[in-house]
Every structure is written in C-alpha cells, then in structure tokens.
Amino acid sequence: MTSRSTRRTTEEARRIILEVATALLANKSYELPGLERLAEQAGVHKMTIYRAFGSREGLARACAEWLCKQEAALWTQTVKNCLDATGCRIRVLFTIVADRLLRETPTECRLHMLAPHFGDASDDVCSTLEERRRNLYDLLLELTKISAAKESTALADALYLVWEGAVVPIRSEAERVRLARNLPVVVDRLLKAYSI
Numbered sequence: 001m002t003s004r005s006t007r008r009t010t011e012e013a014r015r016i017i018l019e020v021a022t023a024l025l026a027n028k029s030y031e032l033p034g035l036e037r038l039a040e041q042a043g044v045h046k047m048t049i050y051r052a053f054g055s056r057e058g059l060a061r062a063c064a065e066w067l068c069k070q071e072a073a074l075w076t077q078t079v080k081n082c083l084d085a086t087g088c089r090i091r092v093l094f095t096i097v098a099d100r101l102l103r104e105t106p107t108e109c110r111l112h113m114l115a116p117h118f119g120d121a122s123d124d125v126c127s128t129l130e131e132r133r134r135n136l137y138d139l140l141l142e143l144t145k146i147s148a149a150k151e152s153t154a155l156a157d158a159l160y161l162v163w164e165g166a167v168v169p170i171r172s173e174a175e176r177v178r179l180a181r182n183l184p185v186v187v188d189r190l191l192k193a194y195s196i
Contacts, residue, residue, distance in 0.1 A: 035050075057124075090191060091188065093187070
C-alpha cells in the first residue's frame with residue numbers, strides 16, 4: 001500500500017481511486033466500499049475522494065463511467081487487433097467475455113448491482129449502463145452488416161441477447177464456468193446459422 005503522505009496529481013489520485021474502487025467492487029459484494037476503506041486501500045486521505053468526486057454518489061457515477069470507458073476501449077482494441085474477417089471479430093469479442101466470466105465479475109454485472117445502492121446516482125449509473133448497451137448493440141450491428149450476414153439486424157439482436165444473458169444474471173460458480181465454456185460454441189453456431 002502506498003503511504004498516504006505521497007503527493008499525487010489530481011488525475012493520478014482520481015485514477016488510483018477508481019481502480020481501487022472498481023477492484024473492490026469485483027469482490028462480489030457489489031457495494032462500493034466505505035470511503036475510509038477505499039481511502040486506505042488507495043493510499044489517499046478520505047478528503048481526497050471528496051475533492052475528486054464531490055460525494056459518494058459522484059464516486060458511483062465516476063465508477064460507472066470509468067468501467068464503461070474501459071469496456072469500450074477493450075471492444076475497440078479487440079476489433080482493431082483482429083485483422084481477419086468480421087466473423088472472427090465477433091467470435092473474439094465473445095471469447096473475451098467468456099474468459100472474463102471465468103476470471104472476474106463482468107462490468108455489466110457490477111454496474112447492475114452497483115446502481116441501487118446510490119440513491120440519486122442510481123439514475124446516472126443506469127443511464128451510463130443504457131448508453132453502454134446502445135454502444136454494444138451498435139458495434140454488433142456494424143460488425144454483422146460488414147460481414148454481409150443474412151438478416152444482419154436479426155443476427156445483431158441474437159448476439160446482443162446472448163451477451164446480455166451471459167453477463168447480467170448473478171450465477172453460481174459452477175453455472176458461470178459452464179456458461180463461459182459454452183459461450184463461444186453458441187456464438188459460433190449463431191454465426192454459422194446466419195452464414196458467417
């Protein structure tokens with residue numbers, strides 16, 4: 001742990017606080033940790049959190065935005081890195097989801113469970129989540145259209161529903177592992193059904 005007396009820039013402190021807060025969210029309690037615990041883990045004073053985010057609700061909004069930004073960056077990088085056909089890009093996106101299901105709590109789950117704990121911020125967290133969903137759907141639709149899939153909108157709808165089903169519900173460990181292992185197979189069958 002970093003000493004609290006270490007001087008950091010405002011942006012660096014903000015980033016560290018968000019990293020620690022979202023890491024603590026992944027512990028499956030789905031509640032933002034107490035600000036004192038968060039300050040201790042981040043190596044900052046509690047007042048630094050208030051200065052950076054204004055309130056606990058401000059921190060919740062910032063966590064939601066940060067999680068979504070991280071997720072969008074992952075999607076963008078995945079699509080850029082897969083130089084193969086569009087079907088490959090879709091498969092890789094879902095393989096990443098499957099891998100993350102095995103290793104960690106997906107962003108979508110964290111956001112769903114985080115929202116109810118923050119009163120006024122819940123609307124902002126839900127708005128951020130809704131924007132993330134729209135962005136995901138737009139990406140899936142773009143990829144299916146580029147691939148010249150039969151009925152690209154129907155395929156994008158089906159892929160979106162599979163994604164939502166994979167990341168939203170809280171599952172037992174055994175269900176999560178089974179789902180993660182079967183997700184690439186389901187996506188591959190969908191893509192073949194739509195001639196990709």
